[in-house]
Amino acid sequence: MKKKKVPSMVKDQQLIKKRREQMIKAAVILFKEKGFHRTTTREIAKESGFSIGTLYEYIGSKEDILYLVCDAIYDEVSEKLKKRLKQDVEGIDSLKAAIGALFKVIDDLQDEVLVMYQESKSLPKEALAYVLQKEIDMTAMIEHVIQDCVNLGHLNLSDQEVKLAAHNILVQAHMWTFRRWAVQKSYSLEEYIELQTQLILEGLLKE
Amino acid sequence: MKKKKVPSMVKDQQLIKKRREQMIKAAVILFKEKGFHRTTTREIAKESGFSIGTLYEYIGSKEDILYLVCDAIYDEVSEKLKKRLKQDVEGIDSLKAAIGALFKVIDDLQDEVLVMYQESKSLPKEALAYVLQKEIDMTAMIEHVIQDCVNLGHLNLSDQEVKLAAHNILVQAHMWTFRRWAVQKSYSLEEYIELQTQLILEGLLKE
Amino acid sequence: MKKKKVPSMVKDQQLIKKRREQMIKAAVILFKEKGFHRTTTREIAKESGFSIGTLYEYIGSKEDILYLVCDAIYDEVSEKLKKRLKQDVEGIDSLKAAIGALFKVIDDLQDEVLVMYQESKSLPKEALAYVLQKEIDMTAMIEHVIQDCVNLGHLNLSDQEVKLAAHNILVQAHMWTFRRWAVQKSYSLEEYIELQTQLILEGLLKE
Amino acid sequence: MKKKKVPSMVKDQQLIKKRREQMIKAAVILFKEKGFHRTTTREIAKESGFSIGTLYEYIGSKEDILYLVCDAIYDEVSEKLKKRLKQDVEGIDSLKAAIGALFKVIDDLQDEVLVMYQESKSLPKEALAYVLQKEIDMTAMIEHVIQDCVNLGHLNLSDQEVKLAAHNILVQAHMWTFRRWAVQKSYSLEEYIELQTQLILEGLLKE
DNA sequence: GATGAATGAGTCTTCATTCAT
DNA sequence: TATGAATGAAGACTCATTCAT
Numbered sequence: 001m002k003k004k005k006v007p008s009m010v011k012d013q014q015l016i017k018k019r020r021e022q023m024i025k026a027a028v029i030l031f032k033e034k035g036f037h038r039t040t041t042r043e044i045a046k047e048s049g050f051s052i053g054t055l056y057e058y059i060g061s062k063e064d065i066l067y068l069v070c071d072a073i074y075d076e077v078s079e080k081l082k083k084r085l086k087q088d089v090e091g092i093d094s095l096k097a098a099i100g101a102l103f104k105v106i107d108d109l110q111d112e113v114l115v116m117y118q119e120s121k122s123l124p125k126e127a128l129a130y131v132l133q134k135e136i137d138m139t140a141m142i143e144h145v146i147q148d149c150v151n152l153g154h155l156n157l158s159d160q161e162v163k164l165a166a167h168n169i170l171v172q173a174h175m176w177t178f179r180r181w182a183v184q185k186s187y188s189l190e191e192y193i194e195l196q197t198q199l200i201l202e203g204l205l206k207e
Numbered sequence: 208m209k210k211k212k213v214p215s216m217v218k219d220q221q222l223i224k225k226r227r228e229q230m231i232k233a234a235v236i237l238f239k240e241k242g243f244h245r246t247t248t249r250e251i252a253k254e255s256g257f258s259i260g261t262l263y264e265y266i267g268s269k270e271d272i273l274y275l276v277c278d279a280i281y282d283e284v285s286e287k288l289k290k291r292l293k294q295d296v297e298g299i300d301s302l303k304a305a306i307g308a309l310f311k312v313i314d315d316l317q318d319e320v321l322v323m324y325q326e327s328k329s330l331p332k333e334a335l336a337y338v339l340q341k342e343i344d345m346t347a348m349i350e351h352v353i354q355d356c357v358n359l360g361h362l363n364l365s366d367q368e369v370k371l372a373a374h375n376i377l378v379q380a381h382m383w384t385f386r387r388w389a390v391q392k393s394y395s396l397e398e399y400i401e402l403q404t405q406l407i408l409e410g411l412l413k414e
Numbered sequence: 415m416k417k418k419k420v421p422s423m424v425k426d427q428q429l430i431k432k433r434r435e436q437m438i439k440a441a442v443i444l445f446k447e448k449g450f451h452r453t454t455t456r457e458i459a460k461e462s463g464f465s466i467g468t469l470y471e472y473i474g475s476k477e478d479i480l481y482l483v484c485d486a487i488y489d490e491v492s493e494k495l496k497k498r499l500k501q502d503v504e505g506i507d508s509l510k511a512a513i514g515a516l517f518k519v520i521d522d523l524q525d526e527v528l529v530m531y532q533e534s535k536s537l538p539k540e541a542l543a544y545v546l547q548k549e550i551d552m553t554a555m556i557e558h559v560i561q562d563c564v565n566l567g568h569l570n571l572s573d574q575e576v577k578l579a580a581h582n583i584l585v586q587a588h589m590w591t592f593r594r595w596a597v598q599k600s601y602s603l604e605e606y607i608e609l610q611t612q613l614i615l616e617g618l619l620k621e
Numbered sequence: 622m623k624k625k626k627v628p629s630m631v632k633d634q635q636l637i638k639k640r641r642e643q644m645i646k647a648a649v650i651l652f653k654e655k656g657f658h659r660t661t662t663r664e665i666a667k668e669s670g671f672s673i674g675t676l677y678e679y680i681g682s683k684e685d686i687l688y689l690v691c692d693a694i695y696d697e698v699s700e701k702l703k704k705r706l707k708q709d710v711e712g713i714d715s716l717k718a719a720i721g722a723l724f725k726v727i728d729d730l731q732d733e734v735l736v737m738y739q740e741s742k743s744l745p746k747e748a749l750a751y752v753l754q755k756e757i758d759m760t761a762m763i764e765h766v767i768q769d770c771v772n773l774g775h776l777n778l779s780d781q782e783v784k785l786a787a788h789n790i791l792v793q794a795h796m797w798t799f800r801r802w803a804v805q806k807s808y809s810l811e812e813y814i815e816l817q818t819q820l821i822l823e824g825l826l827k828e
Numbered sequence: 829g830a831t832g833a834a835t836g837a838g839t840c841t842t843c844a845t846t847c848a849t
Numbered sequence: 850t851a852t853g854a855a856t857g858a859a860g861a862c863t864c865a866t867t868c869a870t
Contacts, residue, residue: 035328035329037244037245037329038244118325118328121242121325122242122244132388135389136389139389160393160394160398160402161402161406163393164390164393164394164399164402164403164406165406167382167386167389167390168375168379168382168403168406171378171379171382171386172375172378175374175375175378179374179378181339182342182343182346182374183371183374186367186370186371187367187371191367192371195367195368195371196371196375198410199368199371199372199375199410199411200410201410202409202410202411202412203405203406203407203408203409203410204406204409205409
C-alpha cells in the first residue's frame with residue numbers, strides 16, 4: 001500500500017511541504033467546524049493564507065486535501081505514540097502504559113482524530129484503502145504489546161482474543177472523541193484512562 | 208426533547224407514513240452507497256419510486272430526509288431490542304442476553320446503523336440534539352440492565368463504572384458495523400458476540 | 415374589444431359567478447400583499463376557501479385570475495363612478511363634482527386600484543389591450559365632462575387640451591394610491607380633493 | 622438612508638463597476654421586455670455577455686440586480702436633470718425651464734424610468750425604502766424651484782400647494798412613460814411639454 | 829510561483845397544472 | 850362538482866476547477 005502521490009505544479013519540495021502544512025492546518029479547523037462537504041476550497045485557501053489559485057498549485061483536487069489531512073493525522077498519531085511508548089517496562093505494566101499513552105495521544109489530537117473519523121469515508125476508494133491500512137497497522141501495534149504479555153505468560157489469550165482486545169482498546173480511545181458529548185461530560189481524562197484500563201485488564205486477566 | 212415536526216403538504220397521515228417509509232428505505236440505500244452529501248434529492252425521489260415534486264410534498268428540505276432516516280433507525284433499533292429483551296432471566300444471564308440481543312439487532316440493521324453513524328453529524332443542530340438524546344436513552348437501557356446486576360449483588364460496580372460499561376457495550380456493538388472491514392473479516396457474528404461478552408463480563412466480574 | 419372568455423369546466427353560470435367572486439376577493443388581498451408573481455395558485459385557492467382543484471374548474475390559467483381581477487376592478491370603479499355622477503349640476507360645477515366623485519371612488523377602492531396599477535402589466539398581450547381599452551374609456555368619460563363645459567362656453571380649450579386634462583385628472587386620482595407613501599401622509603382626502611380641484615380648474619380657466 | 626452594499630466576490634473596484642454597468646444595461650432591456658419576475662438570471666448573464674457564474678461574482682442575489690438598476694436610474698436621472706438645470710434664469714422662467722428639463726430627461730430615459738416604475742415594488746423592504754427616499758429627494762428638487770418663485774413673489778402659494786404641485790409635475794413627467802400608449806400617440810414631446818407647462822402654470826398663477 | 833476572475837455543470841427547491849377518485 | 854396528490858419543467862444559486870496575467 002503505497003502513499004498516494006498528490007500532484008503539484010511546483011518543483012521546490014521544501015515549499016510543497018510548507019504550503020501543504022498550512023493547508024492541512026486550515027482544513028482541520030474548517031472540517032471540524034463544518035465537515036468536508038460543507039467546506040469550500042476557497043475557504044481552505046483563505047484560512048491557509050493564500051489564494052485559490054495557489055491552492056491548486058499544490059493539489060489536484062479537493063479530495064487530495066482530505067487525503068493529506070488523514071495521512072498527516074495518522075503520521076502524527078503514530079509518531080507521538082511511538083515517542084510515548086519508549087518506556088522500559090515489561091509485561092502487564094507495558095500494556096497499561098500503552099493504553100495510557102494511546103489515550104493521551106488521542107486526547108491531544110482530539111480535533112484531528114474526530115475529523116478523520118467523520119470524514120475519511122469521503123475519501124476516494126484507493127485513498128480510503130491506504131488510510132484503512134494505517135488503521136490496521138496501528139491496531140497491530142497494540143496487538144504486539146498484548147501478544148508480548150501473552151508470550152511472557154502474563155496473559156492467557158488466543159490469537160483471536162488478542163486481536164479483538166486490540167480493536168477494543170483502539171475504539172475505546174477513539175470513543176473519547178466521538179462520544180465526547182457523553183464521556184467527556186462524565187469523566188476527566190485521568191478517570192477515563194483509569195476506569196477503562198481497569199475494565200480492559202480485568203477482562204483479559206481471566207484464569 | 209420533542210420529535211421535530213417535518214412539514215408536509217399532504218394531509219392523509221396514512222399516505223405520509225407510507226411515502227416516508229419509501230423515502231427512508233431509498234435514502235438508506237443511497238446514503239450507504241455514496242453518503243448524504245453525494246446523494247441528490249432527485250436520486251432519492253427516483254429510488255423511492257416517485258417524482259422530485261412528490262418528494263417535496265412530504266418533506267421541507269433535504270436535511271429532513273436525513274432526520275427521518277436517523278429517527279426511523281433509532282426507533283427500529285429500540286423496538287427490535289425491546290422485543291429481544293423480553294426474556295425472563297435475571298442477573299448476569301440477563302446481561303449476557305442483553306449484549307447478545309443488542310449485537311444481533313445491530314447486525315440485523317447494519318446498513319442503517321452505519322449510515323446513522325456516518326451521516327448524523329450533518330443534521331442541523333436541533334435535530335442532532337434530538338438524535339443524540341436517543342443515543343443517550345439507549346445507553347441508559349443498557350445501564351439499567353447492568354445496574355440490576357449490581358442491585359442483585361452479582362456485580363460490584365460504582366455508578367461511574369456502570370455508565371462506562373454501558374457505553375463500551377454500545378460502542379462494541381456499533382464497532383461491528385463501522386469496523387466491519389476488520390472485525391467481520393476475522394469473526395463470525397457468533398464468535399464476535401461470544402468473545403466480546405466474555406471480555407466484558409470478565410472485566411466487570413472483578414473481586 | 416371583446417371581453418375575453420375565461421374557460422370553465424363548470425356549467426352553472428350562477429356558481430361560476432359566485433366562485434369567481436370569491437377568487438377575485440382573495441386574489442386582491444394576496445396580490446396587494448405580495449404581488450401577482452409571488453402569490454401562488456395554492457394560496458389563492460386557500461384564501462378563496464376551496465381546493466386547488468376547484469380553482470382550476472373555474473379558470474384556465476393563473477393569468478386568468480389576474481384578468482378577472484383587473485376586469486372586476488374596472489367594472490366596479492366604473493359602476494361606482496357612474497352612480498356618483500348622477501347629479502343634476504351643469505358646467506364647471508359638474509366638472510368639480512366629477513373630480514370629487516372620481517377621487518372618492520379611487521380612495522374607496524384603493525387596494526384594488528393599486529393592485530391593478532402594479533400588476534396589469536403582467537397580463538398577456540390581448541388581455542392587457544382589453545384592460546387598456548377600459549382605461550381609455552374611463553378617460554373618455556372625464557373628457558366628456560370637460561367637453562360639456564367647453565360646449566357650454568364655460569371653458570375655452572382645444573381638443574388636445576381637453577384630452578390632456580382628462581388624463582391628468584385620472585392620473586392625479588391614481589396618484590392618491592400609488593404615491594400614498596407621500597400624499598396620504600401630507601393630506602387628508604378632502605384636502606387633496608380640494609387642492610387638486612383648485613389647481614386643475616385654475617389651469618383650465620385661463621382667458 | 623445609506624446606499625445598500627451589494628456583495629461581490631471580486632476585489633477590483635474598477636472591474637466591479639464595469640461588470641455591473643453591463644448587468645444593468647442588460648437587465649433594463651430584459652426587464653422592459655418581460656418584467657423582473659419573468660427574466661431569469663441566466664438571461665441577464667447572457668445578455669450581459671458573461672456566464673451565470675460570473676454574474677454571481679458581482680451580486681448576492683437576483684434582487685440585487687433590481688436594486689442596482691433602480692439605483693443607477695435614479696442617479697442618471699438626477700445627474701442629467703442637474704446638468705440641464707444649470708441655467709441662469711429666474712422666477713417663472715426657471716420653473717418653466719425646470720419642467721421642460723425634467724420632461725426631456727424622462728423622455729431620454731424612458732425605458733429605464735418605466736422599468737423602475739413597474740418593478741421597484743419588487744425590491745426588498747429596505748431597498749425599497751432607499752429608492753423611495755430618492756424619489757422624495759427628487760420631488761424636493763422641484764419643490765425648491767417652485768418655492769423660489771413664491772419667495773420672489775411671482776407665485777402666491779401655501780406650502781401645501783407647493784408640495785402638491787411638485788408631485789403633480791413629477792407624476793406628469795412619469796406619465797409620459799407609463800401612459801405612453803395614450804399620450805405619446807396624441808402628442809409629440811414638444812407639444813406635451815408645451816401643453817402641460819401651460820396647464821400647470823395657469824393652475825399656479827391664480828390671483 | 830502567485831493571483832483571482834471566469835466558467836458552467838450540478839443542486840436544491842418551487843409551483844402551475846393535471847387527473848383519478 | 851370537488852378534492853388534493855402527483856408531476857416535472859424551470860429557476861436561483863453554488864463551487865470545484867482552470868488559465869491568462
